[in-house]
Amino acid sequence: MSASVGKTAPAAHLTRARLFSILGALTILLFACAIAGLLFGTAHISIARAFADPDSPDHAIFFGARLPRVLMGVIVGAMLAAVGTALQALVRNPLAEGGILGISGGGALGAIVALVMAAKIGGGEALVPLSAFGAALLSTVAVYRLAMVDGQLEPFTLLLVGVIFNAFWGAAIMLVNSVVNFYYAHSILFWLMGSLEAPTYREAAMVAVLGLAGFGVLMYRARDLNLLSLGDESAAELGVDVDRLRRTIFVATSVMVGAAVSVSGIISFVGLIVPHTLRLIFGADHRLLLPASLIGGAAFMVAADLVARVAIAPAEIPVGAITALCGGPFFIYMLRREGRRPLSL
Amino acid sequence: MTATAASIVAMRASGIHAGYPGVPVLHGVSIEVAAGEMLAIVGPNGAGKSTLLKVLGGSIKPDAGNVELFGRPLDSIDRREFARTVASVGQENAVAFRFTVMEIVLMGRAPHLGAFRFESPHDLEIASAALERFDLSELAGRHVQELSGGERKRVFLARALAQEPKVALLDEPTAFLDLKHVAEIFARFRELCVERGMAVVATLHDLNAAALYADRVLLLAGGAAVAYGTPAEVLTAENLRRVYETDVYVGRNPSTGALIVLPAALPNPR
Numbered sequence: 268m269s270a271s272v273g274k275t276a277p278a279a280h281l282t283r284a285r286l287f288s289i290l291g292a293l294t295i296l297l298f299a300c301a302i303a304g305l306l307f308g309t310a311h312i313s314i315a316r317a318f319a320d321p322d323s324p325d326h327a328i329f330f331g332a333r334l335p336r337v338l339m340g341v342i343v344g345a346m347l348a349a350v351g352t353a354l355q356a357l358v359r360n361p362l363a364e365g366g367i368l369g370i371s372g373g374g375a376l377g378a379i380v381a382l383v384m385a386a387k388i389g390g391g392e393a394l395v396p397l398s399a400f401g402a403a404l405l406s407t408v409a410v411y412r413l414a415m416v417d418g419q420l421e422p423f424t425l426l427l428v429g430v431i432f433n434a435f436w437g438a439a440i441m442l443v444n445s446v447v448n449f450y451y452a453h454s455i456l457f458w459l460m461g462s463l464e465a466p467t468y469r470e471a472a473m474v475a476v477l478g479l480a481g482f483g484v485l486m487y488r489a490r491d492l493n494l495l496s497l498g499d500e501s502a503a504e505l506g507v508d509v510d511r512l513r514r515t516i517f518v519a520t521s522v523m524v525g526a527a528v529s530v531s532g533i534i535s536f537v538g539l540i541v542p543h544t545l546r547l548i549f550g551a552d553h554r555l556l557l558p559a560s561l562i563g564g565a566a567f568m569v570a571a572d573l574v575a576r577v578a579i580a581p582a583e584i585p586v587g588a589i590t591a592l593c594g595g596p597f598f599i600y601m602l603r604r605e606g607r608r609p610l611s612l
Numbered sequence: 613m614t615a616t617a618a619s620i621v622a623m624r625a626s627g628i629h630a631g632y633p634g635v636p637v638l639h640g641v642s643i644e645v646a647a648g649e650m651l652a653i654v655g656p657n658g659a660g661k662s663t664l665l666k667v668l669g670g671s672i673k674p675d676a677g678n679v680e681l682f683g684r685p686l687d688s689i690d691r692r693e694f695a696r697t698v699a700s701v702g703q704e705n706a707v708a709f710r711f712t713v714m715e716i717v718l719m720g721r722a723p724h725l726g727a728f729r730f731e732s733p734h735d736l737e738i739a740s741a742a743l744e745r746f747d748l749s750e751l752a753g754r755h756v757q758e759l760s761g762g763e764r765k766r767v768f769l770a771r772a773l774a775q776e777p778k779v780a781l782l783d784e785p786t787a788f789l790d791l792k793h794v795a796e797i798f799a800r801f802r803e804l805c806v807e808r809g810m811a812v813v814a815t816l817h818d819l820n821a822a823a824l825y826a827d828r829v830l831l832l833a834g835g836a837a838v839a840y841g842t843p844a845e846v847l848t849a850e851n852l853r854r855v856y857e858t859d860v861y862v863g864r865n866p867s868t869g870a871l872i873v874l875p876a877a878l879p880n881p882r
Contacts, residue, residue, distance in 0.1 A: 279714035279753040283730055359708035487727050494719055496708040500671050505775070506695035506723040551709035 281552045289549055290558055297341070297566040304337040304569045305329070309580045337569055338471050339463045340586075343531045344541075344568020346478040346523045348560040351538020353485050356492040356553055357516045358411070360422045361543060362601060365524045366535025368425070369432025370406045374521075374528035375458045376436050376443070377402025383447050396477065400525030406432060407517050407524075461534035461587020463572050470530050477526035482561060484519040488512055489553040496551065534568075534587045536594020541567050543601065620647040620682070622779050622811035623668055623698075627677035630667050631835075637663040639835045640677070645828075647778065648809040650801065652822035652843075655832035656856055661815040662703070662783050664832065668813060669700040669781045681779070695723035699772035700781040705764060707756050713767050714752040717742055720774030742770040745800055762793045769797065773804070780804070782814040786821065794818070798825040823847055823871035831855060843871055 306314065310328055317329035347365060354363045354370075365371045381398035410432055414425035437459070444455045457464065485492075491512050494502040499509045527534075541564045542556065549555055568586070571593075575586040624644045631637035637660045645651040653661045666672040668679060670686055679686045681697060689697075699720070707716065720742070721735040731739070743749045746766040751759065756767060765785070772780055780801065786794040802825060804810040816822045822829050822843060829846040831839045833855040839846040852860045852873065859876035 279712050280718055280731070280736075281715075356709075361709070490722060490725070490727060493711070493715075494722055496711065497716075497719065498704075498706060500702065501700075501705075503671060503691070504669060504695060504698075504700045505719060506692035508691060546709065550715070551711050552715060 281550070281555050286555050286558075289555060290562060293559055293562040293566065297562050297569070300566040300569040300573075301337050301341065304340065304573045305333050307573060308333055308576055309583070335468055335471060336463050336572065338468075339474075339530065340569040340572045341565040342471060342475045342478060343463065343527045343534065344537055344571075345561045345565040346474075346481070346527045347534060347537040348541035348564020348567070349482055349485060349557055350520045350523045350527075351564075352542040352553065352556055352560040353492065353516055353520050354538070355542060356495055357513065357520075358414070358420055358422075358425055359496060359498075360420075360425060361546070362422075362426060362539070362598065363429075364536065364538040365403075365520070366533055366537075367433075367539065367598070368407075368410050368429035369436055370403050370410065370521070370524050371528050371533045371535065372433050372436030372440075373406030374399040374403035374525050375533050376439050377525070378529045379440060379443055379455055379458055383443065396473070396526050396529040398525075399529040400522050403524040403528065404517060404521035406436075407521050411513075411517070457585075458528075458532035460585035461532040461590070462585045463531055463568075474526045474530050478523050481519040481523035481526075482557070484515060485557055486554075488515060489557050492516075492553040492557075493551075532587060534590055536590045536598065537564055537568060537571075539601075540590075540594055540597050543597075620809075621645070621680075622647045622649075623679065623681055623813070625664075625668060625674075625677065625679045628664065628667055628674045628679070629676040630663060630672055630674040632672075636675070637835050638667070638674075641830075641832070641835070641837050642677075643830050643837075643840065645779070645811045645813055647811050648805050649827045650805055650812040650814070650825060652826035652829045653813065653815045653832060654817070654819055654822050654829060654847075655838075659832040659855075660835040661832055663835075665700070665781050665783050665813065665815055668779075669698060670694060671700075692723045695775065697777055698779045698781065699775040699777035701768045701772045701783065701785060703783045703787065705768045710755040710757055712752065713748060713754050713756060713759070714739065714743070716756055716767055717748075717770045717774050720771040723775060738776065739770075739774050742773040745773065745803075746770045747796070762789050765789065766793075766797070769800075777810065778808075779811045779813070782812065784817065785814055786816070786818065794821060801825075819847060819852070819873040820871075823873060847871060847873055849876075 308328070312325040312328050314329065316323050317325040320326060351364045354365060354368065355361050378395050378399040381394045385394050410425070410428050411420075413428045414420055416424055440455060440459060491502070491507045494505050494507050495509070495512065503509050542560045545559045545563050546556060549559060571589045572586045575584045575589045578584055622645050626642045628638050628641045629636065641660070641664060643651065643664075653664060655661055663672060667674050681689060681694070686694075717739045718731055718735065721731055721739065724735070725731065740749070743752055746769055748763070748766055748770055751763060756764060759767065769782070769785065786797055789797070798821065801812050805812055826843055828841060829843050830837060831846050831851060838855055839851050847862060849860055849862045852862065861874045861876040863872055864870065865872050
């Protein structure tokens with residue numbers, strides 16, 4: 268199948284025209300998903316009335332529920348997919364992803380601990396993402412260091428360490444759950460399952476700012492991430508300060524994961540499915556792949572959330588369950604494929 | 613090799629002691645390579661050939677001794693400037709993700725480009741010329757994972773060339789390649805020595821290749837220099853017998869007069 272991909276991708280290298288036409292096409296796809304997300308939902312509403320009559324229930328549903336939710340889907344999906352792309356480049360492994368490596372889990376625990384503390388001492392709004400960021404950074408560095416065997420990053424050790432971290436953070440979250448009172452139990456479940464429920468415009472704006480800052484840093488290092496695909500030593504020989512690049516990516520991805528987790532909980536596999544699909548179609552150059560993941564991730568998340576809302580309406584499935592239901596089999600498929608040859612997707 | 617080019621020392625390493633944590637490998641090795649010259653580093657397995665090359669390439673810091681690039685100490689040179697002057701090609705060339713041949717070769721332009729800058733027509737021209745020199749033009753759009761070992765090796769040599777280096781450090785550039793490709797790769801680098809005054813340092817297992825293509829040869833054993841000079845001076849039966857601990861025959865190719873080295877052990881009794 269690799270030969271057929273070679274034939275359908277005649278572009279030997281990235282040009283400005285190719286970059287902008289692909290990003291333009293993905294943006295159109297994103298708008299299509301966003302419009303569908305705004306038009307459809309559990310309730311049938313009239314968009315005309317939502318705009319015309321500010322006292323109508325249509326207005327309340329459109330501006331109070333659907334719009335913030337679609338916005339949140341755009342922001343969180345964009346960040347998770349871009350983070351997945353960056354982490355894959357960092358560890359040179361197409362199976363890496365914030366959720367799978369246990370980084371989101373660490374972030375979620377950080378967010379929950381901050382939430383519980385904030386209820387006692389106050390000042391929660393800023394504390395929650397900050398604590399999520401700190402815990403995500405700690406998880407990232409720990410997972411990375413533990414997966415080093417004799418100075419080499421061992422791909423399957425990395426995934427196993429991620430599995431252990433996920434189990435560990437999950438258990439820690441359950442522990443917190445059992446010692447705090449019932450009021451928090453709902454929100455803790457929310458973090459474990461991952462959901463785009465009930466965000467406020469303020470939260471959305473804060474997360475968007477953090478996400479864009481992190482993404483800006485990733486884009487600045489996009490060419491260096493390409494060079495990292497040749498190995499640490501070759502990247503260094505081409506002028507990259509590899510240790511510094513690694514630290515930069517650790518911090519930028521942790522900021523993004525921390526921000527995303529603090530509003531949406533653990534949503535896994537978005538950072539796996541989206542970059543993998545885009546890489547297969549458009550190639551591996553991170554100057555294209557990072558922004559393409561950003562836009563493609565947003566579109567994917569909005570679509571997944573729409574499914575979550577309407578599939579068994581009036582009941583709702585947490586969007587994290589949808590992505591995991593798609594992502595689990597997808598991961599197994601990739602793992603089986605990768606097993607047959609060196610990790611070099 | 614012109615007289616003026618030969619007088620410029622591209623790289624000089626003196627009194628190098630280096631190795632890995634707890635494992636000293638090199639014990640006071642000194643070498644020098646002039647612009648336009650090809651230097652071969654030969655010696656048995658574990659002699660320290662690759663370590664010496666990594667010291668020259670800056671990826672291993674020597675414990676003692678110093679390395680100079682055109683008269684400047686290595687640690688005074690910015691890493692991107694170094695990458696514009698010195699290109700390295702290692703033995704293993706694994707690539708994560710499916711980059712095309714052209715993309716890999718264009719990566720050689722990275723030390724010349726800013727973070728957000730696209731490759732200019734000038735960069736594309738240099739990459740295309742590098743592809744052409746290594747007979748890869750038709751593979752430009754292919755993914756490196758689809759190539760044969762020999763094609764892949766040439767891709768990485770072309771990438772090094774796209775860096776437009778003044779010094780090329782090649783670790784076993786012709787290992788596992790067939791006769792034709794070995795000859796072609798050396799011919800290309802000889803051209804570069806002459807055309808651009810490039811200094812080439814290559815570690816080699818193949819003593820005949822060293823005899824045929826190198827201007828000078830460094831014979832290493834146990835992390836120390838045994839002999840250093842022209843192929844005829846270094847590749848003597850006595851030196852080689854001592855270093856490789858086996859009998860060798862050193863003679864001349866009757867049709868070209870080139871130095872040849874053969875194992876001199878008796879064939880198995882039939």
